[in-house]
Amino acid sequence: MEKNEKQIMEKNGKKDDEPEINYRGWKAMPFIIGNETFEKLGAIGTLSNLLIYLTTVFNLKSITAATMINVFSGTTNFGTLVGAFLCDTYFGRYKTLGFATSASFVGLLAIQLTAAIPELHPPRCEAQGECKGPTAGQMAFLLTGLGLMIVGAGGVRPCNLAFGVDQFNPKTESGKRGIDSFFNWYFFTFTFAQMISVTLIVYVQSNVSWAIGLGIPAILMFIACVIYFVGSKIYVKVKATGSPFTSVAQVIVAAIKKRQLKPLDQPWLSLFKYIPPQSINSKLPYTDQFRFLDKAAIVTPQDQINPDGSPADPWRLCSMQQVEEVKCLMRVLPIWCSQILYMVTLVQQHTYAVFQAVQADRRLGNSKFEIPAASYAVIQMLSLTLFIPIYDRVIVPFLRRASRNEGGITILQRVGVGMFLSIITMLVSGIVEERRRTIALTKPTLGVVPRKGAISSMSALWLIPQLALAGLTEAFANVGLTEFYYKQFPENMRSVAGSLFYCGLAGSSYFSSLLILIVHRTTEGAATGNWLPEDLNKGRLDYFYYMIMVLGVLNLGYFLLCSSWYKYKANDDTLELELELEVNADKRQSDKSLL
Numbered sequence: 001m002e003k004n005e006k007q008i009m010e011k012n013g014k015k016d017d018e019p020e021i022n023y024r025g026w027k028a029m030p031f032i033i034g035n036e037t038f039e040k041l042g043a044i045g046t047l048s049n050l051l052i053y054l055t056t057v058f059n060l061k062s063i064t065a066a067t068m069i070n071v072f073s074g075t076t077n078f079g080t081l082v083g084a085f086l087c088d089t090y091f092g093r094y095k096t097l098g099f100a101t102s103a104s105f106v107g108l109l110a111i112q113l114t115a116a117i118p119e120l121h122p123p124r125c126e127a128q129g130e131c132k133g134p135t136a137g138q139m140a141f142l143l144t145g146l147g148l149m150i151v152g153a154g155g156v157r158p159c160n161l162a163f164g165v166d167q168f169n170p171k172t173e174s175g176k177r178g179i180d181s182f183f184n185w186y187f188f189t190f191t192f193a194q195m196i197s198v199t200l201i202v203y204v205q206s207n208v209s210w211a212i213g214l215g216i217p218a219i220l221m222f223i224a225c226v227i228y229f230v231g232s233k234i235y236v237k238v239k240a241t242g243s244p245f246t247s248v249a250q251v252i253v254a255a256i257k258k259r260q261l262k263p264l265d266q267p268w269l270s271l272f273k274y275i276p277p278q279s280i281n282s283k284l285p286y287t288d289q290f291r292f293l294d295k296a297a298i299v300t301p302q303d304q305i306n307p308d309g310s311p312a313d314p315w316r317l318c319s320m321q322q323v324e325e326v327k328c329l330m331r332v333l334p335i336w337c338s339q340i341l342y343m344v345t346l347v348q349q350h351t352y353a354v355f356q357a358v359q360a361d362r363r364l365g366n367s368k369f370e371i372p373a374a375s376y377a378v379i380q381m382l383s384l385t386l387f388i389p390i391y392d393r394v395i396v397p398f399l400r401r402a403s404r405n406e407g408g409i410t411i412l413q414r415v416g417v418g419m420f421l422s423i424i425t426m427l428v429s430g431i432v433e434e435r436r437r438t439i440a441l442t443k444p445t446l447g448v449v450p451r452k453g454a455i456s457s458m459s460a461l462w463l464i465p466q467l468a469l470a471g472l473t474e475a476f477a478n479v480g481l482t483e484f485y486y487k488q489f490p491e492n493m494r495s496v497a498g499s500l501f502y503c504g505l506a507g508s509s510y511f512s513s514l515l516i517l518i519v520h521r522t523t524e525g526a527a528t529g530n531w532l533p534e535d536l537n538k539g540r541l542d543y544f545y546y547m548i549m550v551l552g553v554l555n556l557g558y559f560l561l562c563s564s565w566y567k568y569k570a571n572d573d574t575l576e577l578e579l580e581l582e583v584n585a586d587k588r589q590s591d592k593s594l595l
Contacts, residue, residue: 031231042221045197077506079154080499100155107148115210158499206372254296271297271320284324341555343508360460383471418477426549453535
């Protein structure tokens with residue numbers, strides 16, 4: 001009883017030995033968001049046009065370049081899991097971000113040198129169209145730069161969002177609202193940076209000089225490093241608390257060892273309860289899902305308890321808190337699997353949508369000015385950037401009044417809307433591609449792209465609908481998924497939660513590469529011809545888009561089933577009520593004993 005009352009007091013206040021944290025909130029944001037903005041300006045300024053760089057400067061085939069980009073993106077995003085593990089276990093978010101941003105700068109500098117020094121890239125293609133590919137040394141130097149960017153992204157991506165949230169006090173109303181708004185404005189700021197990257201920087205790369213165009217991102221990344229370290233004195237720096245995966249492994253091992261035990265009738269009262277004094281995780285109430293894990297917290301005669309209340313053998317006896325934390329992870333995984341298929345839609349807008357623009361009329365009116373193919377991605381970012389403030393300031397307050405939900409709608413409802421929009425995006429993409437191809441084959445064209453084919457007289461502005469829809473998809477699903485992982489994971493795994501989003505994106509990149517390979521080989525000898533040749537006019541990219549749309553419909557059905565089953569992690573009010581119920585239950589039991 002005394003223990004539970006103490007938990008309620010700690011819940012409403014702070015522990016006696018807990019040091020007071022000076023949360024700066026939005027005062028720290030100029031440094032954190034400034035670092036994020038310039039970091040994205042540097043990284044996206046290089047990566048958004050990397051596909052064109054590989055095909056025009058390094059003379060790689062489009063299939064090879066697209067596959068290389070997908071593999072690079074997948075490896076980069078999976079690397080976030082390693083970065084999150086090292087961050088939470090050893091270094092903490094502040095040190096990890098500092099090292100990762102510096103590694104990104106060196107990587108961008110190496111890529112810039114491949115353009116600035118003639119010996120580090122192959123010669124230009126000859127007039128007859130014969131192109132000499134890169135040497136092993138040239139590819140090795142390029143891959144070194146990309147490798148350093150993987151290291152940098154592996155540390156930055158899982159930590160920067162969580163590091164920003166660390167600056168707000170989660171126990172105050174202003175802090176909670178600051179966290180909710182930060183998720184939206186975080187995406188707003190770096191998307192704005194992306195727009196600058198895919199317009200001004202890409203224009204310099206495509207029309208002025210690759211050496212200058214790749215040098216600008218390196219300079220911007222250096223500025224990101226400076227801004228980050230200048231604000232170091234006001235940051236809240238959460239220290240590493242050890243590997244969060246050890247506790248997960250202990251629960252699984254203990255549950256296997258005790259698999260022969262029968263489930264308890266009232267596990268929320270009988271399971272072993274212990275929370276380490278140094279734990280930063282909020283106390284979780286009992287849930288009845290994955291009940292086989294409860295056996296890890298059943299006390300048997302063989303189990304011994306230390307004087308401080310901790311288990312003598314944590315690989316045989318775990319606390320109910322540990323079990324519930326593992327349940328949180330297991331509930332999230334089915335939702336994460338649906339992210340992989342959903343994001344295949346977005347991957348295409350960064351690869352084949354660029355090739356669509358290459359073989360479309362990119363002139364503005366009757367002028368000779370051509371918009372770089374990679375710059376059309378700004379439509380997607382502009383859609384996201386314009387919609388997020390409208391959603392945060394107009395739609396959410398309206399929905400909040402109607403539904404009495406703090407976020408307007410639940411997080412998973414927001415994700416579901418985004419997944420539905422991704423299906424519409426693929427439908428529109430297929431229709432636009434069919435029109436582009438038909439015009440290219442039936443009407444006079446505007447010329448020929450070397451190694452690709454005729455340019456359709458259809459304006460590339462017809463790509464706006466699909467890219468705008470893709471931006472709205474991100475505004476709903478991507479922001480929702482990021483918030484979902486962060487809020488549903490235990491506090492000591494927030495960096496891992498940040499990496500989970502990027503791991504889903506990595507899975508999408510690899511799955512997209514697999515789809516491209518399968519479709520390319522399967523349709524090569526088919527009656528309809530190869531769907532994905534070098535010359536899109538000879539292929540059926542629209543069929544490929546429709547295939548992804550069908551997969552999206554199946555995935556949405558799977559997501560809806562998972563969402564209906566999902567139980568959200570308890571909020572503060574639910575936790576306090578649960579603690580009070582425990583106190584009352586213990587009091588009644590004590591009264592019975594006295595009688």
